[in-house]
Amino acid sequence: MTLLASTGCVASRQEPGQATAAVADALAEAGSAGETARIAVGLLDEGRVTGPVADTVLLDQLRVLDDAESALTTLVPPDAATAARRTTGLDAVGDVSDAVVAARSWVAVRSGGDLAPGAAEDTGVPASADDLLADLATALDAADAALAEAGGP
Amino acid sequence: MKKLLAAALGILTAIGGFVDIGDLVTNAVVGSRFGMSLAWVVVLGVVGIVLFASMSGRVAAVSGRATFEIVRERLGPRAAGANLLASFAINLLTLTAEVGGIALALHLASSVEPRLWIPVAALAVWLVLWRVKFQVLENVAGLMGLLLVGFAIALFQLGPDWGELLRQAVPPSPPGTEHPASYWYYAVALFGAAMTPYEVFFFSSGAVEERWTAKDLGTNRVNVLLGFPLGGLLSLSIAACAAVVLLPAGIEVSSLSQIVLPVAQAGGVLLLAVVILGIVAATFGAALETALSSGYTLAQYLGWSWGKFRRPARAARFHLTMIVALLLAVGILMTSVDPVAVTEMSVVFSAVALPLTYVPILVVANDPEYMGEHVNGRVVNALGTVYLVIVVVAAVAAIPLMIATGAGS
Numbered sequence: 249m250t251l252l253a254s255t256g257c258v259a260s261r262q263e264p265g266q267a268t269a270a271v272a273d274a275l276a277e278a279g280s281a282g283e284t285a286r287i288a289v290g291l292l293d294e295g296r297v298t299g300p301v302a303d304t305v306l307l308d309q310l311r312v313l314d315d316a317e318s319a320l321t322t323l324v325p326p327d328a329a330t331a332a333r334r335t336t337g338l339d340a341v342g343d344v345s346d347a348v349v350a351a352r353s354w355v356a357v358r359s360g361g362d363l364a365p366g367a368a369e370d371t372g373v374p375a376s377a378d379d380l381l382a383d384l385a386t387a388l389d390a391a392d393a394a395l396a397e398a399g400g401p
Numbered sequence: 402m403k404k405l406l407a408a409a410l411g412i413l414t415a416i417g418g419f420v421d422i423g424d425l426v427t428n429a430v431v432g433s434r435f436g437m438s439l440a441w442v443v444v445l446g447v448v449g450i451v452l453f454a455s456m457s458g459r460v461a462a463v464s465g466r467a468t469f470e471i472v473r474e475r476l477g478p479r480a481a482g483a484n485l486l487a488s489f490a491i492n493l494l495t496l497t498a499e500v501g502g503i504a505l506a507l508h509l510a511s512s513v514e515p516r517l518w519i520p521v522a523a524l525a526v527w528l529v530l531w532r533v534k535f536q537v538l539e540n541v542a543g544l545m546g547l548l549l550v551g552f553a554i555a556l557f558q559l560g561p562d563w564g565e566l567l568r569q570a571v572p573p574s575p576p577g578t579e580h581p582a583s584y585w586y587y588a589v590a591l592f593g594a595a596m597t598p599y600e601v602f603f604f605s606s607g608a609v610e611e612r613w614t615a616k617d618l619g620t621n622r623v624n625v626l627l628g629f630p631l632g633g634l635l636s637l638s639i640a641a642c643a644a645v646v647l648l649p650a651g652i653e654v655s656s657l658s659q660i661v662l663p664v665a666q667a668g669g670v671l672l673l674a675v676v677i678l679g680i681v682a683a684t685f686g687a688a689l690e691t692a693l694s695s696g697y698t699l700a701q702y703l704g705w706s707w708g709k710f711r712r713p714a715r716a717a718r719f720h721l722t723m724i725v726a727l728l729l730a731v732g733i734l735m736t737s738v739d740p741v742a743v744t745e746m747s748v749v750f751s752a753v754a755l756p757l758t759y760v761p762i763l764v765v766a767n768d769p770e771y772m773g774e775h776v777n778g779r780v781v782n783a784l785g786t787v788y789l790v791i792v793v794v795a796a797v798a799a800i801p802l803m804i805a806t807g808a809g810s
Contacts, residue, residue, distance in 0.1 A: 283650040296669040300512035308656035
């Protein structure tokens, strides 16, 4: 135990290829979550899903995004190129998360959730589904670009 | 006329009762990642469950005893004990997944935290097991589960390119974006989901509950030959809905809420409500069946008095086993473990335990001491032997594939 405690490594070394694949996996998860959110928002706007279903879908996707972000933050990049990809990836996942968080607030407003008066405007909830879908599309484009950079499909 | 109605009811129940949380999740995950390229596994699994469920139903109808009772008598306490341990553990895992599935479906309908629904779901399952007659329980759950036909309706309303779906299915091969090991991992998982051991324990014990005799062999054959394949079509519809809507969008299914999106897209709120009700019914029915199977296997092995046809006071240990199994399932779920992850584990471990379930059934169904003139014919034995090879291959490959692919990720 003493030997382990005094000589143990800080982090296991990953090959650049493995680390890049981990970044790509996290971005693919984020892309999947963003696309799911896009479909849910579109369906709610068309009146094809109920508020609780849309809210549950978005909540589930926030958990997926949390996992993706955690995978990236706990990754120790083996070289500068991977570090740059990780940074780009973290930004992209963050953007998708922001858009999904905003979508959840929009769903709450749309479904008559008990937000405080003016809360929607103060917290920057998009005024319409079109604005929200545009935000999601922008975030997804960034995630796709970061995924392509990381060698994803 | 009365007989015809009973047969129709049996078929409908078998269709509705075929799909559980394991089928729902695994088919949707597979559809969103592999399109229809694993449809052949559903067909393979359906033929297998038809073969072995009809065999176990025949054993129960001819001998008047459930399969597990005879397994112990025929193979001895040690071999049957190993069978019991594996079956009980897998059954508990499946029960946990089903109770979690009810909670997830109710979460979807209400957006109320699933952990609040878990004890409610388990209590409801117990109350039904305690108070409701076997035939009512079986038929209502099966018929309500038929609401999952909403997936098939959604598929037609989505207006897919049928030729493209067929091209994905034939010839079967993994898509270029997926690793072959992941493809085979999900093939084993789908096979395990279709041939889950509890279905056979429930089917054979149910035959005893309903006091089948050799005269009911025709009913057994019709229920199994029509009900399970039509249930398999529901499984394929779920995979196809995911393949049509989620796969092109690059969405990988990781939650129950994603599975219903194609339904909402196709049929709006009404069809969505029907399907959510179907999911609640299918998982509730499967929770009843797995809880009963826990009681059946243990009671039949230990020679306790069992069965819903007896009053609870006359089969106290049988009922106590179900209560303990339900409490364990609730305990596992309350640790915040993801029910979808439990489901994925349960179908893979089901595949591992398949030989322990199906080898004894084949042995007993060939024993003239129990079966008399109703022993397996040559064709059934040949098919059974082929399936035993497949089952053993799936069981051996399951864990290495799980490790190699990081559980399919």
